[in-house]
Amino acid sequence: MSEPVQGRFSSRNYVDNAVMLDGSVFTDCVFFKCAMIYSGGEIPVLSGCRFDDCSWQFGGDAANTIAFLSGMYQGGFDRLIESTFHEIRRGAMISQTAPPASVPTETSVAAKLLKPLRIFRVPKPES
Known part of the structure; x- marks a missing residue:
């Protein structure tokens, strides 16, 4: 490569x-x-x-997220993971507003989780 x-x-x-x-x-x-x-x-x-x-x-954080979801699925949270994927298949988009006043700084874990999520679409190849 x-x-x-x-x-x-x-x-x-x-x-x-x-x-x-x-x-x-x-x-x-x-x-x-x-x-x-x-x-x-x-x-x-x-x-x-x-x-x-x-x-x-x-890799990195993305691999960690997949490993976490896999562990949750294997650990008895299969319905939660299945419903999450159902929402993804439906095209769900997380729409978030500014963090609550109780979130003190941008470096807090909550602030990192409240960043807007952009969803993109990749067109399916034509047959």
Whole structure:
């Protein structure tokens, strides 16, 4: 694989690249045999892109979240996890307002959890 790709790109083709998704913006790009890597940072924007034979990998905080959800599922919280995925399939979007006055600083755990979540859509390939 060549050097990892990360940043803001439009109308480019990538072949056999490691693509660091955190904070990146890709518009109308084509990815072929790329490793798409998300590590739990700023949510990427993927608009009008095509993916062919790519792998999707999760590292860092994203891997920790998946491990946590898996542990919850195996630990008896399967209904909670299933309902969460049901809402994801429905296209649920978390809409949040400013943190309550009781949240003292931006560095608190609650403040980090109250950041707005942007949902993006990747069009399904045509048959």
